[in-house]
Amino acid sequence: MVISALLFDLDGTLIDTDELHLNAYNQLLARWDRSMDISYYKAKVMGFPDDMIFGGLFPDMPVEQYAALAAEKERMFRDQLGETHPVPGVLRILDYADAANIPVAVVTNAPRENAAAMLSGMGIANRFKTLVIGGELARGKPHPMPYLTALEILGVGAGDAIAFEDSLAGVQSASAAGIHTFGMLAGLQENQLREAGARSIIRDFNDAALWDWIKPVS
Structure with a gap:
């Protein structure tokens, strides 16, 4: 296989943020005297779009209220972001891509403000010319649209790309797009x-x- 593109999820793949997200959800849920454990987070929250997350948490709440709750939760998340570091090997694989002239992209369900903050905090924002935000598309992960969009932008076929994902929704999205996915x-x-x-x-x-x-590449 000739690799023509490397596609990366962000949260949990390039940077370890699960604890910060879980803390933010629990800050939000505390006003209803509720909490979320790590098992629920991994199964029902990690990598999924806001409408699915808040629909599961608040099935009786009007869907029109989800956006405000999501925005508040994301602000709580960003407030916790201090000095950030990429997971081991991120710079190594980005250097590999540069040396081999392989285009790279971030494909995430994170809001653009979160994505920008994390990438800038890690010092790698300039390494990604393509940033696909699931929430800005008609369908986010687990639908394949975010990855299909990245492939279209880069002009690459699914069979010539590989993706890196840590969540169920993300793996489902990339795999459904026909991309060889590393979990x-x-x-x-x-x-x-x-x-x-x-x-x-x-x-x-x-x-x-x-x-x-x-x-x-040697």
Whole structure:
């Protein structure tokens, strides 16, 4: 396989943010004397779009109120962002892409303001010319539209790209777009990622299984 594009999820893939997101949801839910545990977060929240998340949390609430709740939760999340660091190997694979002239893109359900803050905080915003925001499309992950949009922007076929995802919704999205998807062992188990459609499994971007597969440029 000739790799013509590398497509990256953001939260949990390029940066470990699960604890910050969980804290933000629990800050929000506290006003209803409710809380969310990590199991619910991984199964029903991580990687999913806001309408699905808040529809599950507040099924009796008018959907028109979801946007305001989501915006408040995201503000709580950003307020927790301090100095941020990419997961191990991120700079290595971005350097590989530069050396091989392979275009890269971030494909995320995170709001643009969150994505910009995280990428800037890690010092890698300038490494990504393409940023696809699921919430700005007709359908976000787990629908394949975000990844299909990235492929269209880059002018690359699904069979010539690989994607990196850590969530069920993200793996489902990339796999449904026909992309070879690497599941990241950031929060879910290998069997969960494979059941969602991941074809390869790695722990981070230094994993030997990744570099054996892509055959790095010398």
